[in-house]
Amino acid sequence: MQLFFQDLVNGILTGGILALVALGFSLVWGIMNIINLAHGTFIMLGAYVTYQLFVSFHLDPFLCIPIAFVVLFALGYVTQLSIINYVVRAPVLTTFLLTFGLSLLLENVILLIWTGDTRSVTTGYSGAHLDVGGITIPLVKLLTLVIALAIGGLTQLWLARTKLGRAIRATSMDVGAAQLTGVRVAHVYAIVFALSAGLAGAAGSLISVSYAFSPSSATPFLIKGFIVCVLGGLGSVQGALVGGLVYGIVETFASQYIGAGYADAVALAVLLVILVFRPTGIMGRATA
Amino acid sequence: MNGEFLRIDEVGMRFGGLRALDGVSFDVERGTVLGLIGPNGSGKTTLMNVISGVYKPSAGSVRFKGTAIASLPSYEVCNIGIARTFQIVRPFANLTVLENVAVGSMFGRDRKPTHEAFERAEALLETVGLARVARRPASDLTIPDRKRLEVAKALALDPEVLLLDEVMAGLNATEVDEALELLRAVNARGVTLIVVEHLMKAIMAISRTIVVLVEGRKIAEGSPAEIAASPQVIEAYLGARFAQRQRQ
Amino acid sequence: MIGIAGNRVAILVAALAMLALLFVPLAKSDYTNALFRGILMYGAMSYGWNVIGGYTGYVSFGNVVFFGIGAYAAALLATHGITDIGLSIVAAMVAAALFAVVLGIPVLRLQGHYFGIATLSIALAAQDLISNIDAFGATNGLSPKAATLFGAAVPYVVTYYAMWVVCALALAGTYAVSRSRLGYALVAIRENEGAAAVLGINPTKYKVIAWAISGMMGGGAGAVFVYANSYIDPATAFAVDNNVFPIVMALLGGVGTVAGPLLGAFILTAINETLWNHFPFIHTLFFGAVIVIVVLFLPRGLLALIAARRSWSLYVQHLRAYRV
Numbered sequence: 138m139q140l141f142f143q144d145l146v147n148g149i150l151t152g153g154i155l156a157l158v159a160l161g162f163s164l165v166w167g168i169m170n171i172i173n174l175a176h177g178t179f180i181m182l183g184a185y186v187t188y189q190l191f192v193s194f195h196l197d198p199f200l201c202i203p204i205a206f207v208v209l210f211a212l213g214y215v216t217q218l219s220i221i222n223y224v225v226r227a228p229v230l231t232t233f234l235l236t237f238g239l240s241l242l243l244e245n246v247i248l249l250i251w252t253g254d255t256r257s258v259t260t261g262y263s264g265a266h267l268d269v270g271g272i273t274i275p276l277v278k279l280l281t282l283v284i285a286l287a288i289g290g291l292t293q294l295w296l297a298r299t300k301l302g303r304a305i306r307a308t309s310m311d312v313g314a315a316q317l318t319g320v321r322v323a324h325v326y327a328i329v330f331a332l333s334a335g336l337a338g339a340a341g342s343l344i345s346v347s348y349a350f351s352p353s354s355a356t357p358f359l360i361k362g363f364i365v366c367v368l369g370g371l372g373s374v375q376g377a378l379v380g381g382l383v384y385g386i387v388e389t390f391a392s393q394y395i396g397a398g399y400a401d402a403v404a405l406a407v408l409l410v411i412l413v414f415r416p417t418g419i420m421g422r423a424t425a
Numbered sequence: 426m427n428g429e430f431l432r433i434d435e436v437g438m439r440f441g442g443l444r445a446l447d448g449v450s451f452d453v454e455r456g457t458v459l460g461l462i463g464p465n466g467s468g469k470t471t472l473m474n475v476i477s478g479v480y481k482p483s484a485g486s487v488r489f490k491g492t493a494i495a496s497l498p499s500y501e502v503c504n505i506g507i508a509r510t511f512q513i514v515r516p517f518a519n520l521t522v523l524e525n526v527a528v529g530s531m532f533g534r535d536r537k538p539t540h541e542a543f544e545r546a547e548a549l550l551e552t553v554g555l556a557r558v559a560r561r562p563a564s565d566l567t568i569p570d571r572k573r574l575e576v577a578k579a580l581a582l583d584p585e586v587l588l589l590d591e592v593m594a595g596l597n598a599t600e601v602d603e604a605l606e607l608l609r610a611v612n613a614r615g616v617t618l619i620v621v622e623h624l625m626k627a628i629m630a631i632s633r634t635i636v637v638l639v640e641g642r643k644i645a646e647g648s649p650a651e652i653a654a655s656p657q658v659i660e661a662y663l664g665a666r667f668a669q670r671q672r673q
Numbered sequence: 674m675i676g677i678a679g680n681r682v683a684i685l686v687a688a689l690a691m692l693a694l695l696f697v698p699l700a701k702s703d704y705t706n707a708l709f710r711g712i713l714m715y716g717a718m719s720y721g722w723n724v725i726g727g728y729t730g731y732v733s734f735g736n737v738v739f740f741g742i743g744a745y746a747a748a749l750l751a752t753h754g755i756t757d758i759g760l761s762i763v764a765a766m767v768a769a770a771l772f773a774v775v776l777g778i779p780v781l782r783l784q785g786h787y788f789g790i791a792t793l794s795i796a797l798a799a800q801d802l803i804s805n806i807d808a809f810g811a812t813n814g815l816s817p818k819a820a821t822l823f824g825a826a827v828p829y830v831v832t833y834y835a836m837w838v839v840c841a842l843a844l845a846g847t848y849a850v851s852r853s854r855l856g857y858a859l860v861a862i863r864e865n866e867g868a869a870a871v872l873g874i875n876p877t878k879y880k881v882i883a884w885a886i887s888g889m890m891g892g893g894a895g896a897v898f899v900y901a902n903s904y905i906d907p908a909t910a911f912a913v914d915n916n917v918f919p920i921v922m923a924l925l926g927g928v929g930t931v932a933g934p935l936l937g938a939f940i941l942t943a944i945n946e947t948l949w950n951h952f953p954f955i956h957t958l959f960f961g962a963v964i965v966i967v968v969l970f971l972p973r974g975l976l977a978l979i980a981a982r983r984s985w986s987l988y989v990q991h992l993r994a995y996r997v
C-alpha cells in the first residue's frame with residue numbers, strides 16, 4: 138500500500154511537468170492545426186539556457202524560468218513569422234516535415250554549443266525532500282509541480298481574460314469567423330506559436346532541475362506531448378493538465394510493474410490503443 | 426409488384442440533440458422519379474446520406490429489393506446498384522475530368538478494366554456535356570460543370586437507383602432544361618431517380634411522386650398536382666418561399 | 674498532369690537510370706558501390722513510402738518499421754542458418770507485408786495528424802520492443818554470416834545487385850500500380866475518401882493493400898541492408914534518417930509520381946554526401962535547412978517544377994496558398 142501511494146505521488150509529480158511539456162504543443166496543435174515536431178527541441182533549448190545561466194552566473198534554475206520563457210518566446214515568434222506562417226494551411230506532410238527539419242537544425246545548433254554530453258543542474262537543495270507518512274516527496278519535484286500548475290493557471294487566465302487571449306480562442310473555433318470580426322490571424326498565430334515555445338522553454342527549465350538531459354532527450358518529451366494531447370484533448374489548459382496527470386501516473390506504474398525498459402513501449406502501446414478506439418483522442422477536438 | 430423496391434421505414438437520424446430525421450417512411454417504386462423537397466435544413470441531404478450508406482440511421486431501416494441496407498457501408502450500397510451525387514461536390518481535384526468518371530466505371534458494379542472504363546467515361550462525358558473539358562483537371566471546373574461531373578460519376582456506376590442532390594443548383598434556365606432532358610433519358614432507360622431540388626419548376630416537371638420534408642418529418646407525399654394543392658405544404662413550405670420570392 | 678503515373682519522359686529517364694545503375698560495380702570501387710547502393714536502398718524505401726503517403730495520401734511517419742522488420746527477418750533467418758539472399762528478400766517482404774496488414778487494419782482508420790502520430794509511435798515502439806528482446810540480440814544487435822545464393826557463397830558485390838533488384842521491383846511495382854485500377858482506387862481515396870467510397874471503392878481494403886505493398890518495398894531493402902552492412906541493431910534498423918530520408922526524397926522528386934522517388938534519392942544522396950564531406954559537424958544543420966527549403970519552395974517536387982516551366986511563379990503560388 139505504501140508503495141502504491143508512493144507511486145501515485147511520483148506519478149502526480151511527473152504528471153505536472155508532463156502537463157507543461159504538452160501544454161504548448163497542444164495549443165499549437167489545437168489552434169493552428171500543426172503538429173510541431175520541434176517542440177521537444179524547444180524544450181531542450183529551455184533546459185540548456187537554464188543550464189548555461191546556472192553554470193555561468195550561478196543563477197538559481199527556478200529563477201531562470203522567466204528568462205527561458207522569454208528567449209524561447211522570441212525564437213518562437215520569429216520562427217512563426219518567418220517560416221511556419223507559410224505552411225499554416227498546408228497538408229500534414231508539409232507541416233510535419235518542415236517542423237522536423239527545424240528540429241534537426243536546432244538540435245545541431247545545440248550540439249555545436251553544448252556538445253552531446255549529458256548535462257544536469259544540481260543545486261544545493263537538489264537532494265532535499267519531505268517525508269509525509271512514509272512517502273518521500275522530493276522538494277524540487279514538488280516545487281516543479283507547483284510552478285507547472287501556476288504557469289498553466291496563468292496561461293488559462295490569460296486566454297480567458299485578455300483581449301488577445303479571447304482572439305486566440307475565437308480563432309481556434311473558427312478562423313474564418315475570427316477574421317471577419319477583425320482578428321489578425323497571422324498575428325494571433327505568431328503569438329500562439331511564441332507562447333507555445335515560451336511554455337516549452339519554461340518546461341525545459343523545470344526539467345533541467347529534475348532530470349539529466351542531452352540533445353537527444355527531445356524525442357521522448359515530444360512523444361509524451363503527443364500522448365498527453367491524445368489523452369486530454371487539444372488546445373486547452375485543462376486538457377493538458379488532465380492528460381499530463383493521467384499519463385504521469387500510468388507511466389510510473391508501468392515502469393514499476395512492467396519494467397523500466399518497457400516504459401516507452403508501453404506508453405506507445407497505450408497511445409496506439411487509445412487512437413484505435415478513439416480515432417481523435419479521448420476528448421475529441423476540445424476547444425479552449 | 427413494386428412495393429418492395431426501395432422502402433424507407435421509420436428512419437430517424439440524430440446529431441447530438443438535433444433530430445435531422447424523425448420517423449420518415451415512404452416507398453420508391455421501380456422506375457419512378459421521386460422528388461424530395463423541403464426547406465433548408467429539413468433533412469434531405471441527411472436522408473440521401475442514410476440511403477447511400479454514408480450515415481447509419483439512428484432508427485428505422487432502409488430496404489432495397491428485400492435486403493436491409495441501412496447498416497451497409499457506402500461502397501457496398503454502391504455495389505448493389507444505388508448511386509448518388511453530393512450536394513457539396515466532391516471531385517477528385519487532381520485527376521482529370523475523364524479520370525474522375527473512369528474511376529466510377531472501374532469500380533461500382535461493373536468493375537471494368539481500365540481501358541474499357543476510359544471508353545465508357547468518354548461516352549458519358551459526351552452525354553452530360555463535359556467532353557470539351559475531359560482532359561482538364563477537375564479542379565479547373567466551374568460550379569455547374571462540377572455538378573455535371575457528379576452526375577457523370579454516378580452514372581458511370583450504371584446504377585438502378587440514382588440519388589441526385591441539387592444537381593441543378595446554379596444552372597441557368599437553358600441548362601436546367603438540358604439537365605431535365607438528360608434525367609428523363611436516364612429514367613427512360615429504367616433508372617429510378619430520387620431528385621432533391623429547390624427549383625420548384627424543375628421538380629414539378631420531372632417528378633412522378635413528391636415527398637415533402639419539414640424539420641426532419643415527412644409532412645406530405647403525393648403527385649406534383651396534389652403537393653401543389655396541399656394547404657399543409659403551401660403553408661409549411663411553399664408559402665414561405667413564395668412570400669420570400671415576392672419580397673425579392 | 675494527366676494520368677497518375679506522372680511525366681512519361683521522367684519515367685523513361687528513371688528506367689534508363691536504373692539500367693545505368695547496373696554498371697556501377699564495373700568501376701570496382703567500394704566507395705562508389707556503397708554510395709549507389711545507398712541510392713538504391715533509399716530509392717526502394719522512398720517508393721515504399723510513396724505508395725501509401727504519395728498515392729494513397731496517408732502520410733506515414735513510421736515506414737522505417739518495414740525496413741527494420743525486413744532487416745530483422747533476414748538477420749533472424751541467418752542466425753538459423755538460412756543466408757540465401759533471394760530467400761531473405763522474399764521472407765522480409767512477406768514479414769513486412771503481414772505486419773502492414775495486421776497493424777494497418779486498425780491504424781489506417783486514423784487520419785491526418787493522428788495517422789502520422791500513430792505510425793511514428795509504431796516505429797518507436799518496434800525499436801523499443803526489439804531492444805528488449807534477447808532473441809533479436811536486444812541492443813547488441815545481430816551479425817549474420819555472409820550471403821549465399823542457391824547454396825553457393827557469393828562475392829560481396831552481390832549485395833549491390835540485390836539492392837538493385839529490390840529498387841527495380843519497387844519502381845516497376847509503382848509503375849504497375851499507377852496503370853491499374855488499384856492505382857486509381859488509391860488516388861481516389863487520397864483525393865476524397867468519402868467520394869471514393871460511394872463509387873464502390875472499399876477504402877479500408879485498398880489502404881491496407883497499399884500499406885502492404887509499401888511494406889514489401891521497405892522490407893526488401895532492409896533484408897539486403899543486413900547483408901551489405903553485415904550487422905544490424907535497433908538503432909541502425911530504425912534510424913531517424915531511414916525514416917525521414919525516404920519521405921524527403923519522394924517530396925523532392927515528386928510525391929505520387931513514378932519517377933519522383935528515384936530522382937529524389939539521387940539528389941538527396943548527392944546533397945547529403947556533399948554536406949558530410951564538407952561540413953561533418955554541421956551536416957545535420959544543413960540537412961535540416963534543406964528539408965525546410967524543399968518543403969517551403971518545392972512542395973510538389975522537382976518534376977512539377979520542370980513540368981511547369983514557370984518555376985518562379987509556381988513557388989510563389991505555393992507560398993501564397995498555405996499562409997494566412
Ligand SMILES: Nc1ncnc2c1ncn2[C@@H]1O[C@H](COP(=O)(O)OP(=O)(O)OP(=O)(O)O)[C@@H](O)[C@H]1O
Binds near residue numbers: 440
Ligand atoms: N454531420 C452532421 N452533424 C451535425 N448536424 C448535421 C450533420 N449533417 C446535417 N446536420 C444537420 O441536420 C439538419 C438537416 O441537414 P440537411 O443537410 O440534411 O438538410 P437539407 O434538407 O439537405 O438542407 P439544404 O436544402 O440546405 O441542403 C441541419 O440542421 C443540419 O445542420
Ligand SMILES: [Mg+2]
Binds near residue numbers: 470590
Ligand atoms: Mg442538402
